[in-house]
Amino acid sequence: MRAISVASATLLAATALTLAAPTASAAVADDTETNNNITSFGFRVTPSTIAAGGQVTLSVDGCEGDAKVTSGVFDDAHIPAGQQSVSTQVFPDAKPGAMYEVTFDCKGETGTTDLTIATGRPTSHPTSHPTSHPTGPAHRGVKAGVGGSLGGFDLHEIALGGALIVGTLGTAYYWTRRRTGDGKS
Template identity: 50%
Template sequence: MRAIPVASAALLGVGALASCAPGVVAGHGDHYVMSVGYDVLPSTIAAGGQVSLLVDRDTSGCRGRVTVSSEVFDTVTIAPRSTRATALVARDATPGAVYRVTFMCGGLGAVKDLTIAGGRPAGPSRVPGGVHAGAGGSSSGFDLGDVALGAALVAGSLGAAYRFTRRRTASDGA
């Protein structure tokens, strides 16, 4: 009868670890989107400009042909032994708009954003002196106290799970 508490503790641990994983995989239609190993350079360009479409064969795991598409340029194919191609951005692309660029290799795809330079960005208006962002993953806000608190919470959770799975009841014959 100990299988249920052990399974519950295991699922709780897996859920906690999964919630901490980086968001490199996201749902996109019927495919999973792997954002690692694919890139559009530059990521911001003027209408009518030329972008490089890159695939890192080692990081992406893609060994076959890569099809790259977007509503702002014609579909491009990167050959299996190649790592790059170029695309010409439409001259009538909307300044400030962000277009989705989709890389497809087999049944997997990656999505990157391509911003058209000039004009105001699409979406909410900017607030002068707004939020400082972009430091994610860097050591700019590293606080040893936060790390220690997180470690203590994880250790406490594991200890409690162990204690509850090892606890005996009177019906166990203890």
Template identity: 45%
Template sequence: MRAIRVASAALLGVSALAMTAPAAQAQGDNSGFWATVRPTTVEPGEHVRLRATGCEQSVTVSSGVFDTVTIPRWRTTAWARVDRDARRGAVYEVSFYCGTFWQSVDLTIAGGRPDRPDRPDRPARPDRPEHPEHGVRAGEGGTLAGLDLKEIGLGAALITAALGTAYHLSRRRTDEDGS
């Protein structure tokens, strides 16, 4: 009889863990698949380098700020040209698709840059402001490996509740049996 209770408690715990797994899959979290965009802030019309590693097949990269690009499976990088009419100060999502997994990276369109002495080929442009039109995009932190802290807390609460219920039921049965 005790073996049945232990097996039931173990099954309930495994079920609680299994219910938290779809959150990671829905986020596209695959520990071997990584995607980056460099640079992360660009002027309209500039090129960005798209890099994807850990995918055994071709990677499709899409965004609202450039045409869809395919990184062949035997390569890890590709280039894309940002649209010249991209809105300054806007943040665009760049999505990398590797089969059923995906990751997204933010790409910021610069609101303007001050003159840079290390780039003499870029003359001063009085029509561009000295500072970006918008501030930084802050307040969205609190993630761990692509999972929101709320999701982690909810998963921990579900597991704790399942284990607590299994323990309570097994203790109650033991008391009822008179053991």
């Protein structure tokens, strides 16, 4: 009789955990759907990780017109029609370890990618590109991380999930103890 009550409690706990899981996976699915970055043209930043003050190459493939590339970490760049790439210098005061969003615009269609600033400084500074930049606010801010393993969840979701688990385990314990008490009489 004891084995049946333990099996019932285990099944109840497993059911509660299963019912709590769709909420978490739905939150992750919403993030991936909004970050859908499919365009009719290809684009890339090479290298994708660079030291502050370093030089990156901005490239587009399949863009029939002029392309404009913007970011908060370098001056706006222009890739003329018929040309596939242009080089630009990252601001020397870019924050090491930060991730900046780079936006490519081809005839009104946009796509984004990330550029990470590595620690350290480049060994040489190119002289063909200016090292100063406007003192106004950045076009796009730093794209920060999502906080490790808790990314995508807020405190309300975590508290609700914890309350469901504790409630389920408490109910299972209560019914297990109650059944055990009935058999002793």
